[in-house]
Amino acid sequence: MIFISLVINTSAQVLRKRTTMLMGSRWQITIVAGDSLRAEQNIDTVIQEVSRIEYLISDWKPASQVSQVNSNAGIKPVKVDPEVFALTARAIQLSESTGGAFDISFAAMDRIWKFDGSMDTMPSAELIRKSVEKVGYKNIILDSANSTVFLKLKGMKIGFGALGEGYAADQCREMMLKKGIRAGIVNGSGDISSWGTQPDGKPWTIGITDPMNNDKLIATLPLRESSVVTSGSYEKFVMFNGKRYSHIINPVTGYPVTGLTSVTIVGPSTETANGFSTSMMVLGKDAALSFIKRYPEYRYILITEGGQFISSPELKIRKKNQ
The missing domain is CATH 1.10.3980.10 (ApbE-like superfamily)
Known part of the structure; x- marks a missing residue:
């Protein structure tokens, strides 16, 4: 769905990255700090914070x-x-x-x-x-x-599901900034909270994959102190009578959503971006565009089932050759 492009060089800042399982999902934590020990210690702190939140809001831990x-x-x-x-x-x-x-x-x-x-x-x-x-x-x-x-x-x-993951990613970013960690990424199962830049000063970069071909990149997007979340219907679905039914269910009707293949939201809050991306998948293209325009601090990329690519004009997207 999304990849993080990292460039590591020999600058004064050191980048460390760790992948672990938290909240039942795969998390990737990247910290840029003055030395390896400090970076690793702060990765530990992020893991502790996510675990703390999980024990508060998990709906499958009986004591939560x-x-x-x-x-x-x-x-x-x-x-x-x-x-x-x-x-x-x-x-x-x-x-x-x-x-x-x-x-x-x-x-x-x-x-x-x-x-x-x-x-x-x-x-x-x-x-x-x-x-x-x-x-x-x-x-x-x-x-x-x-x-x-x-x-x-x-x-x-x-x-809370993925909304809780987005909240935890936001909390970790704020915690790291208060501790003086100038750059990093907390990626909770695709809910990405970033801040600062790579050690060489370049922005973090995400890649938007083709929903119909996960090996193909259709666009890249630089990030600076922002969150990005993608909801998609292209990985899990069933077909009945030639019609595609995705795993994202409309909570009002009980039917799988149709019309959009993926929604990517970029903005200041990972929690909010997650809620928006999920909601917009349910709303469908026209209602989704009407909805998101009420929140100008959030940008969007929509891909329809017909392959139409619709994005906020403010996003500095570098499109790949189709």
């Missing part, structure tokens, strides 16, 4: 606060840390602004669509309708005075 909220759905409100409360509030705000195209209560959806090659028939309309019965951000009740989260319906669940 989010798991406690889910297990008390329809029973009682659960007091959570201000950090978890604020993240939940922002997710609900995103749900409202997208008309439900984004919804953290999607975690309760029945997994009736399979994208592992085992599906040979399309689910019935009734089964699809029932699959989203417990999904609905309007049934999440927040009490700011008591810092509680309450899910009104039995069986409801919330889950």
